[in-house]
Amino acid sequence: xxxxxxxxxxxxxxxxxxxxxxxxxxxxxxxxxxxxxxxxxxxxxxxxxxxxxxxxxxxxxxxxxxxxxxxxxxxxxxxxxxxxxxxxxxxxxxxxxxxxxxxxx
Amino acid sequence: xxxxxxxxxxxxxxxxxxxxxxxxxxxxxxxxxxxxxxxxxxxxxxxxxxxxxxxxxxxxxxxxxxxxxxxxxxxxxxxxxxxxxxxxxxxxxxxxxxxxxxxxxxxxxxxxxxxxxxxxxxxxxxxxxxxxxxxxxxxxxxxxxxxxxxxxxxxxxxxxxxxxxxxxxxxxxxxxx
Numbered sequence: 497x498x499x500x501x502x503x504x505x506x507x508x509x510x511x512x513x514x515x516x517x518x519x520x521x522x523x524x525x526x527x528x529x530x531x532x533x534x535x536x537x538x539x540x541x542x543x544x545x546x547x548x549x550x551x552x553x554x555x556x557x558x559x560x561x562x563x564x565x566x567x568x569x570x571x572x573x574x575x576x577x578x579x580x581x582x583x584x585x586x587x588x589x590x591x592x593x594x595x596x597x598x599x600x601x
Numbered sequence: 602x603x604x605x606x607x608x609x610x611x612x613x614x615x616x617x618x619x620x621x622x623x624x625x626x627x628x629x630x631x632x633x634x635x636x637x638x639x640x641x642x643x644x645x646x647x648x649x650x651x652x653x654x655x656x657x658x659x660x661x662x663x664x665x666x667x668x669x670x671x672x673x674x675x676x677x678x679x680x681x682x683x684x685x686x687x688x689x690x691x692x693x694x695x696x697x698x699x700x701x702x703x704x705x706x707x708x709x710x711x712x713x714x715x716x717x718x719x720x721x722x723x724x725x726x727x728x729x730x731x732x733x734x735x736x737x738x739x740x741x742x743x744x745x746x747x748x749x750x751x752x753x754x755x756x757x758x759x760x761x762x763x764x765x766x767x768x769x770x771x772x773x774x775x776x777x778x
Contacts, residue, residue, distance in 0.1 A: 505777060507703065507707075521675060525677075537697065538703050539700045540677075540678050542702050542704055544673070
């Protein structure tokens with residue numbers, strides 16, 4: 497596997513996952529909290545900055561305005577990034593399990 | 602009408618200020634307004650809110666601050682007040698922990714923003730100190746002394762934020778978040 501992209505932060509990973517359906521900022525925060533059973537609580541400032549960066553990169557785009565709340569959705573390019581990241585995570589996971597034998601906990 | 606109170610206090614360290622505001626909230630005094638050295642509180646249930654402050658007007662264009670404040674408010678954060686470059690936000694304690702920045706990289710970006718502004722004001726005051734002190738007019742000497750005082754006062758948070766940036770960068774050596 498080529499090191500084409502640097503590893504995503506947890507926040508960006510979950511933001512991208514949450515945008516397989518159109519969501520606004522608060523929806524992304526809630527989705528992430530539910531998916532991780534409350535482990536990852538994205539700060540509103542963090543997510544605001546991440547949305548700007550992801551829009552600039554073309555990994556997400558504006559969906560439509562739901563009243564005054566802006567909704568976003570993942571782009572094809574964003575999906576490629578996520579798929580690549582999943583491969584990278586699988587490699588990390590497989591190697592980890594192979595060497596350590598996995599955790600009993 | 603709820604009971605109100607005002608406090609005069611001067612902070613050089615915005616994190617210490619935030620801590621103090623949260624201690625007041627634990628005692629049931631909830632911040633409603635602030636200015637340099639001056640804070641207004643309203644009596645409520647002890648520990649009802651968690652407060653966070655942020656330097657907001659360093660985000661770039663003017664409309665961007667408004668956009669950011671709107672985004673926060675739509676994300677379940679209550680805007681208490683903005684004054685100049687600073688804003689206070691709060692969230693009900695029962696909603697769980699409240700942080701504006703949840704990972705190292707975004708915290709680092711925020712710290713760098715603060716650092717640049719402090720540095721800018723520091724240089725500005727330093728420049729006026731040099732151009733005013735040494736002049737013949739008493740007025741200018743006084744003005745220059747005030748600039749010197751401001752430069753010294755700004756230097757303290759500047760060093761603190763600089764150290765913080767160093768620590769966060771070290772974190773990124775080990776962790777990608």
